[in-house]
Amino acid sequence: MPEPIESILAKHDRKQEELIPVLQDIQKEYGYISPESVKKISRYLRISENQIYGVSSFYAQFRFTEPGRHSLKVCLGTACHVRGGATLLEMLERSLGIHCGETTSDKRFDLERVACLGCCALSPVVQIDKEIYSRMTVNKLTEHLKDYE
Amino acid sequence: MNKINKKISLAKKKWKDLEDNTEPIIYVGAASCGRAAGALELLNGIDQFLVENKVFARVIQVGCIGPCYLEPLVDIKLPEQPRVSYNNVNMKMLPAILKSHLLQGVPHAKLALGNFGNESFYDIPRFFDLPMLKPQVRIVLRNCGFVDPEDIDQYLALDGYRGLINALKMSPEDVIGVVRQAGLRGRGGAGFPTFKKWTVCRNSPGEQKYLICNADEGDPGAFMNRSLIESDPHALLEGMLIAGYAIGASKGIIYIRAEYPLAIERLKKAIGQMREYGLLGNKILDSDFSFDVKIKEGAGAFVCGEETALIGSIEGKRGMPRSRPPFPAISGLYGCPTIINNVETLGTLPNILRNGAEWYTKFGKEGNRGTKTFSLVGKVRRPGLIEVQLGTPLREIIFDIGGGVQKNFKAIQTGGPSGGCLSEEFLDLPVDYESLASVGSIMGSGGLIIMDDDTCIVDVARYFLDFTQKESCGKCVPCRVGTRHMVELLDKITHGDGTPEDLMALRTLGDTIKRGALCGLGQTAPNPVLTTLRYFRNEYLEHIKDGRCRATVCKDLIEYRVIKEKCTGCQSCVRVCPTGAISGPRSEPHNLDPTKCIKCRSCYEVCRFEAIAGDAIVIRSAEKRT
Numbered sequence A: 001m002p003e004p005i006e007s008i009l010a011k012h013d014r015k016q017e018e019l020i021p022v023l024q025d026i027q028k029e030y031g032y033i034s035p036e037s038v039k040k041i042s043r044y045l046r047i048s049e050n051q052i053y054g055v056s057s058f059y060a061q062f063r064f065t066e067p068g069r070h071s072l073k074v075c076l077g078t079a080c081h082v083r084g085g086a087t088l089l090e091m092l093e094r095s096l097g098i099h100c101g102e103t104t105s106d107k108r109f110d111l112e113r114v115a116c117l118g119c120c121a122l123s124p125v126v127q128i129d130k131e132i133y134s135r136m137t138v139n140k141l142t143e144h145l146k147d148y149e
Numbered sequence B: 001m002n003k004i005n006k007k008i009s010l011a012k013k014k015w016k017d018l019e020d021n022t023e024p025i026i027y028v029g030a031a032s033c034g035r036a037a038g039a040l041e042l043l044n045g046i047d048q049f050l051v052e053n054k055v056f057a058r059v060i061q062v063g064c065i066g067p068c069y070l071e072p073l074v075d076i077k078l079p080e081q082p083r084v085s086y087n088n089v090n091m092k093m094l095p096a097i098l099k100s101h102l103l104q105g106v107p108h109a110k111l112a113l114g115n116f117g118n119e120s121f122y123d124i125p126r127f128f129d130l131p132m133l134k135p136q137v138r139i140v141l142r143n144c145g146f147v148d149p150e151d152i153d154q155y156l157a158l159d160g161y162r163g164l165i166n167a168l169k170m171s172p173e174d175v176i177g178v179v180r181q182a183g184l185r186g187r188g189g190a191g192f193p194t195f196k197k198w199t200v201c202r203n204s205p206g207e208q209k210y211l212i213c214n215a216d217e218g219d220p221g222a223f224m225n226r227s228l229i230e231s232d233p234h235a236l237l238e239g240m241l242i243a244g245y246a247i248g249a250s251k252g253i254i255y256i257r258a259e260y261p262l263a264i265e266r267l268k269k270a271i272g273q274m275r276e277y278g279l280l281g282n283k284i285l286d287s288d289f290s291f292d293v294k295i296k297e298g299a300g301a302f303v304c305g306e307e308t309a310l311i312g313s314i315e316g317k318r319g320m321p322r323s324r325p326p327f328p329a330i331s332g333l334y335g336c337p338t339i340i341n342n343v344e345t346l347g348t349l350p351n352i353l354r355n356g357a358e359w360y361t362k363f364g365k366e367g368n369r370g371t372k373t374f375s376l377v378g379k380v381r382r383p384g385l386i387e388v389q390l391g392t393p394l395r396e397i398i399f400d401i402g403g404g405v406q407k408n409f410k411a412i413q414t415g416g417p418s419g420g421c422l423s424e425e426f427l428d429l430p431v432d433y434e435s436l437a438s439v440g441s442i443m444g445s446g447g448l449i450i451m452d453d454d455t456c457i458v459d460v461a462r463y464f465l466d467f468t469q470k471e472s473c474g475k476c477v478p479c480r481v482g483t484r485h486m487v488e489l490l491d492k493i494t495h496g497d498g499t500p501e502d503l504m505a506l507r508t509l510g511d512t513i514k515r516g517a518l519c520g521l522g523q524t525a526p527n528p529v530l531t532t533l534r535y536f537r538n539e540y541l542e543h544i545k546d547g548r549c550r551a552t553v554c555k556d557l558i559e560y561r562v563i564k565e566k567c568t569g570c571q572s573c574v575r576v577c578p579t580g581a582i583s584g585p586r587s588e589p590h591n592l593d594p595t596k597c598i599k600c601r602s603c604y605e606v607c608r609f610e611a612i613a614g615d616a617i618v619i620r621s622a623e624k625r626t
Helices: A005-010 A016-030 A035-045 A049-058 A078-082 A085-096 A138-145 B002-019 B032-036 B039-052 B093-103 B152-157 B162-169 B172-182 B194-203 B224-231 B233-247 B261-276 B307-314 B343-355 B394-401 B433-438 B457-471 B477-494 B500-516 B520-524 B527-535 B537-546 B572-576 B602-609
Strands: A070-075 A109-114 A126-128 A131-133 B025-029 B058-062 B074-077 B084-086 B112-115 B210-215 B251-256 B292-297 B338-342 B371-378 B384-389 B409-414 B447-452 B558-562 B617-621
Touching (some): A005 A016, A005 A035, A016 A049, A035 A049, A070 A085, A078 B371, A085 A109, A126 A138, A131 A138, A138 B572, A138 B602, B032 B039, B032 B224, B032 B261, B039 B058, B039 B093, B084 B093, B152 B261, B162 B343, B172 B233, B172 B343, B194 B233, B194 B338, B210 B233, B210 B307, B210 B343, B224 B233, B224 B343, B233 B251, B233 B338, B251 B307, B307 B338, B338 B343, B384 B394, B394 B409, B409 B457, B409 B527, B457 B477, B457 B520, B457 B527, B457 B537, B477 B520, B477 B537, B500 B520, B527 B537, B572 B602
Parallel strands (some): B025 B058, B210 B251, B210 B338
Antiparallel strands (some): A126 A131, B025 B074, B074 B084, B084 B112, B558 B617
């Protein structure tokens, strides 16, 4: 059972500056920001729901739909781009049948692009859940995907 | 004071014991990059080996020593022998190394990379004599890869917090004076003299002042700050204490990317240890100086590296820049005087305060004192994290340290997505703030991306513009609309539909955005396009006039072909082709149907990297379109 939103909120002061940390904590626990949680944050921090959506949609980190079982993040930092990161992303889009930013219909994978994972010397890299796969190729990546159900 | 002196002498004793070890020590480089290369697996492997062979060795996880291409690194130090480093260790090599070095006491010279003693050892050269390391001057990175980042005692033993102790003996004004004399300039990119910013803040009225460390390292292709924090978090924290004391701040905030979980974890541990040692909180080291540090995680917005946007983000708002003045040093976080310094600027301070301004001015050159860390990546042979004196020529960085380029050198991008691409003619340019600006680029935070013949300049310019366009906060029109137009034009060119007029339009747009944008993101966004238009105009024209991409990158301008003479008919490519574009019976040259081919590269990789196949699939720039 995830921690109730109320008890996450109670760990924070009721100030606007706590909004981003609150959103981060809720996303950590639930995987995304649901409309219900926005309502609760709004009441607790005394700021409007509009304002909360305004702030949360500004930052790439927050998502508003339920995530899939595994997250696929393709690094498209400069070094990865130069070494073929975009080809990897395209291959994933094609083989999973979804666009970047979407979740497969069986909820198996989320596909996202990230600006840089900071492993530039090992490029191109792809992160699957917490694991970082370095020096990826289209064919190696296809093999790794099989390990995630 | 007495308390800390006691801690220091204890720490020094502990360090000496470590150096005069009676039991073997194994060091594993386990920063994020080492981990990505498999360091954690090695740690398990080492544990298993020790248990199976019933030997004892102390295993220490250290940070990153810099040469990322050699990761993962495993070092072994036997009693009364120098520490020996092994590179690119994998699970297959590990038992051989451990068996020879640990069980038999003889370093595995064949697999060893370098030793940390004073001379070569079993024919293993000195680590710091390796070509990548020899030209470097390590000041900020001095501890990286040597100390256990989670042990404050190791930092203390190597004269850590000595700079703070010296600073607290001086008046804050004198500390600013030392930094002025040292000639330190902001390492975040703009190169503004640190002492000037500090003086303004120090003299601004206000009870509460803030010091913010900008660790929102959002530049793709840059990881200097991550490495420093993961490998030596106390250097940054000591720097924050010194800066806080100088400007009169009692609160410090580290604004760090959430994408750096290991760095955040290590900072949290380090802060806990500082509290224990009386280095944070009220009356630090029995002085009148009180200071506390809080960590704020960023939420993924590149523009938050801009200082006013960063402040907005900390206040819980959308991270959009505002116009300056007032500068944050006068009115910043919650309207209080605020100083925002980059990780590297702060990490340099302990060294200046420990060794004195005069020592620091020995490095670099007039107006550009000291050293700068760079992440050297892209198509270079020895990518990694490096630190050199300001004023070092690009050639030395790329060829001496980086070991040159895999194919032919084409360009170097300095300063990340907001910097410029420089061509071969600038290789002798010294890397300092003014020289880079004079050719239309910037120092930026220190990303250096090397490109070779396989990199398409137009595609790279498009990539950077696409990045800044996506990260534009949308507040001012030149940046919001202008960058978008530029991306559209570049798209057109990479698809082979460009016209010579588009180049003119790109220039005009670029110049307008540079002049009209509100913040640094917009003002520098056109740099990659403007510099490539200047130095690589021919490549643009090739795309436009000949419909040709010589680097075979732009998808619409290339085609895949099978060279019949080379094809062995091994069918490897037939198996991986997702669209069935390749066909042919075994042992006969295959056919590739260009109408079905989606240019996914699978066959190309298989053909080049699998033993049975033989370079038969090539990617070629298409013939001129009519």
